[in-house]
Amino acid sequence: MYKKIILVLIGLVLLLAGLEKCYDYFLKKNVNLKSSYVATHRIGADVVFLGPCEPLWMMDPSRFQKYTGLTAYNLATVHASFAENEVMLRLYLEGNPPPKYLFLYVTTESVDGSFNVFNTYAFAQLLDRPWLREFVQREDPTYSRWLRLPFMRYAYYGNYVHFNLVQGIKHRWENRAVPYFKDGYVPPHGIIWDGRLELFEKTFPNGRVFLWNPKEISALKSLIDYAKGQGIRIILYESPMLNEIKPFVLNREEIKQKITKFAGENGAPYWVFDTLAISSSRACFFSILNTNERGSDSFNHTFANFFLDFRKREQP
Amino acid sequence: MQFVSLSFLVFLPVVWLVVRLAGPAHKRALLLLSSLLFVGWISLGALAVLLFFSLLTFYGGLALSSASSFRKQLFIGLVLLQAASLLLLKYVESGNAGLHLLFHEAGYRADLILFAAGFSFYALQHIAYLSAVYHRRTVAEQSPFNFLLFSAFFPKFQSGPLEEAPQLIAQFQTGNARPDQLQAGVHRIILGIFKKMVLADRLAPIVGRVFSSGQVSGSGATAAGVCLFTVQLYFDFSAYSDIAIGTGKLFGIELTENFNFPFRATSVSDFWRRWHISLINWFGKQVFNPVAYRLRRFGVMAILGGVWATFLLSGLWHGIGMTFLIWSLLHALYLSFETLTKYKRLGWSQRFPVWLYTFWSTTITFLLVCFSNLFFRSADLSEALQLLRQLMTTPFGGKGLIAGFLSVLAGGGYQEALFNLGVTGILVLLFLILEKSLLQRILSGKGVWLQSFALLLLVFVFGIFAHSDYFIYLQF
Amino acid sequence: MSHTLEELNKVFCTVFMKQDLVLTPATDASQVEGWDSLTHMVLISETEKHFGIHFTFDETMSFHQVGDILKVIDKHLRG
Numbered sequence: 001m002y003k004k005i006i007l008v009l010i011g012l013v014l015l016l017a018g019l020e021k022c023y024d025y026f027l028k029k030n031v032n033l034k035s036s037y038v039a040t041h042r043i044g045a046d047v048v049f050l051g052p053c054e055p056l057w058m059m060d061p062s063r064f065q066k067y068t069g070l071t072a073y074n075l076a077t078v079h080a081s082f083a084e085n086e087v088m089l090r091l092y093l094e095g096n097p098p099p100k101y102l103f104l105y106v107t108t109e110s111v112d113g114s115f116n117v118f119n120t121y122a123f124a125q126l127l128d129r130p131w132l133r134e135f136v137q138r139e140d141p142t143y144s145r146w147l148r149l150p151f152m153r154y155a156y157y158g159n160y161v162h163f164n165l166v167q168g169i170k171h172r173w174e175n176r177a178v179p180y181f182k183d184g185y186v187p188p189h190g191i192i193w194d195g196r197l198e199l200f201e202k203t204f205p206n207g208r209v210f211l212w213n214p215k216e217i218s219a220l221k222s223l224i225d226y227a228k229g230q231g232i233r234i235i236l237y238e239s240p241m242l243n244e245i246k247p248f249v250l251n252r253e254e255i256k257q258k259i260t261k262f263a264g265e266n267g268a269p270y271w272v273f274d275t276l277a278i279s280s281s282r283a284c285f286f287s288i289l290n291t292n293e294r295g296s297d298s299f300n301h302t303f304a305n306f307f308l309d310f311r312k313r314e315q316p
Numbered sequence: 317m318q319f320v321s322l323s324f325l326v327f328l329p330v331v332w333l334v335v336r337l338a339g340p341a342h343k344r345a346l347l348l349l350s351s352l353l354f355v356g357w358i359s360l361g362a363l364a365v366l367l368f369f370s371l372l373t374f375y376g377g378l379a380l381s382s383a384s385s386f387r388k389q390l391f392i393g394l395v396l397l398q399a400a401s402l403l404l405l406k407y408v409e410s411g412n413a414g415l416h417l418l419f420h421e422a423g424y425r426a427d428l429i430l431f432a433a434g435f436s437f438y439a440l441q442h443i444a445y446l447s448a449v450y451h452r453r454t455v456a457e458q459s460p461f462n463f464l465l466f467s468a469f470f471p472k473f474q475s476g477p478l479e480e481a482p483q484l485i486a487q488f489q490t491g492n493a494r495p496d497q498l499q500a501g502v503h504r505i506i507l508g509i510f511k512k513m514v515l516a517d518r519l520a521p522i523v524g525r526v527f528s529s530g531q532v533s534g535s536g537a538t539a540a541g542v543c544l545f546t547v548q549l550y551f552d553f554s555a556y557s558d559i560a561i562g563t564g565k566l567f568g569i570e571l572t573e574n575f576n577f578p579f580r581a582t583s584v585s586d587f588w589r590r591w592h593i594s595l596i597n598w599f600g601k602q603v604f605n606p607v608a609y610r611l612r613r614f615g616v617m618a619i620l621g622g623v624w625a626t627f628l629l630s631g632l633w634h635g636i637g638m639t640f641l642i643w644s645l646l647h648a649l650y651l652s653f654e655t656l657t658k659y660k661r662l663g664w665s666q667r668f669p670v671w672l673y674t675f676w677s678t679t680i681t682f683l684l685v686c687f688s689n690l691f692f693r694s695a696d697l698s699e700a701l702q703l704l705r706q707l708m709t710t711p712f713g714g715k716g717l718i719a720g721f722l723s724v725l726a727g728g729g730y731q732e733a734l735f736n737l738g739v740t741g742i743l744v745l746l747f748l749i750l751e752k753s754l755l756q757r758i759l760s761g762k763g764v765w766l767q768s769f770a771l772l773l774l775v776f777v778f779g780i781f782a783h784s785d786y787f788i789y790l791q792f
Numbered sequence: 793m794s795h796t797l798e799e800l801n802k803v804f805c806t807v808f809m810k811q812d813l814v815l816t817p818a819t820d821a822s823q824v825e826g827w828d829s830l831t832h833m834v835l836i837s838e839t840e841k842h843f844g845i846h847f848t849f850d851e852t853m854s855f856h857q858v859g860d861i862l863k864v865i866d867k868h869l870r871g
Contacts, residue, residue: 001499008769016776143782155776159518162739162778163732195531453850585830600829601853609849612837619830655830659809662825 016151023154023165027125030168031179034077035122039091041177045073049184050089051105052080052116054239054289058296059103059303061183067304074184076105081116082219083139086226087123087132098230101307106220106236106263106270108255109289113213121157188293191286197245200288207250212258224266235310236263237271240279240299245288269310276302317357319559320512327354332566340491347469347488347567348461354470361431366438369398370467373442374460377449381456391450398439402633405432410636434473436633440598441467445481447602454482462488471563475556477572477594484569493568496761501565503758503768508558510771511551513779515747518740519548520780522725527703528695534713537724538706543686544725545693547744550578553592572597577752578685582677584650587685599626616655623651639691639700646688743778796862796869803842807835817859843869 031037047070049059054076061072075088085104109115118139127133127147137144146152154161170176200208227234236259246252256272263270276299278284284295291299317323331350335343356363376394380387448454457463462485472479493501526533526541533541557574564571572594581587588596608622631644654661665673694700712720718729726733747754757764801815808826821827827835836852839861845868855861 001495001502004765005502008765008772011769012772012776015773019777146781151776152781155779156781158778159736159780160732163735166735451850585828589828604829605833605853606849608833609836609852612833612840615834615837618833618837622833623830651830658826 013150020151020154023151023161024125024128026165026168026172027161028168029172030164031171031176032167032181033122033125033164034075034179034184035088035091035126036168037179038073038075038088038096039094039126041095043073043092043096044071045096045099046070047072047101047103048089048092048099049074049076049103049105050085051076052110053078054107055103055105056184056186057188058239058291058299060185060187060296060300062185063297063300064304067301068308070100072183073099074186076184077119077122079116079119081113081118081139082110082216082223083135084116084118084122086219086223087118087135089223089227090131091126093230098232100233102227102232102234104223104234104236105239106259107238107241107289108210108249108252111213111216111220111255111259112210113216114211119160121160124153124157124161127153188286188290188296191292193282194287194290196287197242200245201248204248207248209250210252210255212255217262220262221266224268228267234268235271236268237303238273239289239303240273240276240284240291240295241289242282242285243279244282271306271310273299273302273306317354319556319563320509323357327357328563328566335567336492343492343567344461344465344488348465351465351468351470351473355434355468355473358433358474359430362433362435365431365435366468367464369401369435369439369442370464371460372397373446373467374457374463376446377456377463378458380446380449381452387450391446394446395443398442402436402439403636405435406632406636434475437476437478438467438473440595440602440633441478441481444478444598444602448480448482457481457485469564469569471560471567471569472571475553475560476592477557477560477574478598479572479594484571487569490568493566497565497568497570499761499764500758501562503764504558504562504565506562506768506771507754507758508555508562510775510779511555511558511747513775513781515744516548516551516555517780518736518778519544519551519744521727522737522740523548523693525725525727527693528699531724532702532713533706533724534711534715534720535707535709536711536721537713538703540721540725542690542693542703542707543682546682546686546689547579547748549689549693550575550591551744579682579748580678581681582674583654583681584647584684585654587681588647588651595630599630603629619655620652623655624648627651634692638697639694642691642697642700643688646684646691650684650688739778743774794862796865797858799842800839800858800861800865803835803839807831807838815858817857817862819858820856839865845869 027033028036028040031041045061047061047064047068049055049061049072056074056076056078059072059074059076061074064070064072073092075085075092077084077088080088089102118135120136120140120143123132123136127136133144133147136147143153143156146156224234238256249255256274260270260272278291278295278298284291284298286292317327327350331346335346335350338346352363355366373394376390380391380394383390445454445457449456457466463481465488466479466481466484467473469479469484523541523545525531526538527545554575561571561573574593574595576590576593578587578590581590604622604626607625608618611618611621614621627644627648628641630647631640634640634643665677668676690703691700694703713724714720718734722734722737723729726737754767757767797815797817801813804815804824804827805811805813808824808831810825813824815824821832832855833852836847836855840846843865845865847864847868851864855864
């Protein structure tokens with residue numbers, strides 16, 4: 001019986017090691033996986049948008065190009081923390097020249113640490129990179145410990161990976177080279193209202209004090225320093241939010257000032273778009289911080305014009 | 317220490333190796349040591365409580381067997397102490413919403429509840445032991461070590477199965493596990509790990525989106541969530557039992573089977589012969605039989621009296637609260653109905669083809685049990701009422717099959733979420749169909765290595781690793 | 793068939809509403825439709841009434857086969 005146990009264990013280890021290689025291969029072939037795609041495809045944008053879902057579902061490269069003449073790519077990923085933003089930028093720069101401008105979304109939520117995460121599973125297939133393993137070690141130490149065992153990099157976050165794997169097999173079969181969302185921008189997906197505002201108000205009826213989280217600030221500094229080191233002009237910005245939420249963000253002004261000061265100390269402008277007309281009603285929003293098509297349309301125009309004015313001032 | 321955890325994965329082989337190498341002469345002592353270590357690992361408070369009540373019961377048993385006067389008072393006192401402590405624990409838990417915290421994906425246990433780890437189970441076993449000694453059905457155990465090991469035996473410590481002292485203690489004296497026991501034990505453990513990590517843990521978030529989610533779903537998603545909870549609970553608890561039984565076998569100890577394919581039950585009475593068998597046997601011996609015996613002159617009222625007493629107490633044992641009360645009332649009503657209509661239904665069954673009547677009765681039984689579990693799972697009465705309201709609305713809440721049903725269960729309309737929901741559905745369905753043959757293979761030994769290999773592979777591919785979880789019945 | 797068994801057979805037929813039931817000492821609950829833990833006490837009570845005896849609780853719990861019941865009935869009948 002002991003022989004059979006050892007045989008089963010050895011067989012399992014071998015099979016899992018083989019399966020890991022398969023997963024690696026097909027996940028790299030999935031062009032809809034932004035992490036896989038940007039490292040191996042030439043995009044060559046003049047401008048890159050970076051951040052979590054707010055820029056992902058709001059900043060449209062085609063509109064930006066229409067208004068400014070500059071090509072753009074939306075490098076944002078859902079729920080991404082600053083550490084993940086930096087990883088995405090590093091991956092982008094593996095296959096692409098540095099963009100002239102990088103617009104990074106920064107708000108009270110992003111410096112708090114409770115609302116965004118490092119989505120380790122998005123990078124499991126790219127862990128042959130030592131620098132990426134260091135990020136993972138820092139951001140997800142439990143996961144990191146499992147990496148010594150075969151296949152655990154995928155088993156650990158299995159549910160987040162299966163669909164991507166199947167899609168990767170499909171893309172390999174089709175020899176697909178272009179993602180579904182070509183320029184990385186994911187248009188607001190037909191949600192009328194997601195109820196987050198009500199949930200937030202119910203959870204924090206007396207409002208919430210947001211944190212100035214040292215870990216997040218350190219990650220933000222690392223990202224800014226890295227971008228500057230690559231010769232990229234990094235600009236921090238906050239897109240419009242629904243005015244309704246502001247009373248519930250108890251220390252909004254304080255955090256806003258801290259971000260502004262921090263940005264200044266690090267040579268990055270901080271653009272805050274919190275007084276726009278669209279913020280006054282839900283007509284342009286589907287959530288607290290996310291604009292719908294109408295809102296995105298308006299804001300992309302406003303943002304592009306603001307950028308053009310800024311560029312005129314910087315380069316008269 | 318949870319069964320499905322790295323610590324247990326290290327603890328078990330080490331203990332097994334040590335016990336095996338030391339030989340049968342030292343089996344008892346080493347098992348006792350490792351059991352106490354196991355309990356102490358959970359919390360030192362739990363160890364202290366275990367030692368207190370076990371030694372109290374042990375010496376109480378000795379006193380009961382030798383005493384001539386005040387036997388009855390001593391017996392009642394000892395039983396009441398543990399029963400009252402049990403009630404107190406349930407009260408504290410209900411105040412902390414202890415049970416319901418467990419059902420959330422990110423749960424925690426208050427330290428106070430850690431003190432009581434395993435108490436709900438060993439207290440019942442102590443009460444049964446005291447009753448057997450008091451009624452002179454068994455001789456009091458003479459060795460405190462034997463009795464302590466009986467209480468603390470780590471495979472069954474946290475959530476049973478409930479065992480009877482004489483039968484289990486006798487097994488401590490036997491030698492090492494036979495080869496067939498070892499093999500069956502290993503495969504049974506693997507089956508349990510699969511059920512827990514691949515089935516129960518994949519169902520947990522789906523169920524969590526219907527219960528205590530704050531979102532209002534249509535009747536379709538609500539009904540699905542309620543039914544899936546029963547399935548989740550089955551996988552979770554039977555997985556625990558599989559691992560407990562498998563672990564026992566590794567030491568040559570046969571623990572009581574706790575489940576017998578409950579979803580194949582053709583009546584609620586049948587269901588209770590297949591679900592948490594060791595607990596229902598306990599209630600049968602300690603509550604139903606004595607009550608029915610005393611009421612036997614009243615014919616069928618004896619059955620009804622026994623049933624109501626059993627389920628009201630069982631409800632209390634699971635937790636204090638309106639939802640547990642309603643759950644127990646429902647089962648008492650179901651069984652009363654079945655008792656009173658037994659022969660009528662027998663007559664009915666003969667009018668239809670066997671397969672049709674079996675399908676019908678199995679489905680009805682499942683739905684009745686699921687309905688009662690709506691209350692069992694709800695955090696409180698208002699949540700249960702909200703779910704009942706939802707059950708009476710349109711199937712998809714006016715939003716269509718995907719947005720109003722599938723997305724609700726999947727946690728979003730994204731392709732990934734729906735894909736994962738589909739995978740879970742297929743795995744659950746396939747397993748329920750194949751379950752009997754999987755267990756059969758473990759019993760027969762034919763093809764079982766390939767089976768376990770496949771199950772382990774599926775654990776790695778589809779199992780949930782990345783969140784803290786524990787067995788639902790750990791709460792008790 | 794002994795007299796006791798014959799009489800017990802009548803009780804079973806009445807309790808479980810099956811006139812064609814034929815018991816042997818080895819018959820157990822799995823062979824009699826309707827005889828389960830729920831109905832056991834009803835059977836016990838009817839048996840007591842039929843034979844004019846009184847079973848103790850422990851005796852009722854020891855009945856796993858018809859033969860077990862027969863032994864105890866005979867014991868009580870002998871006094």
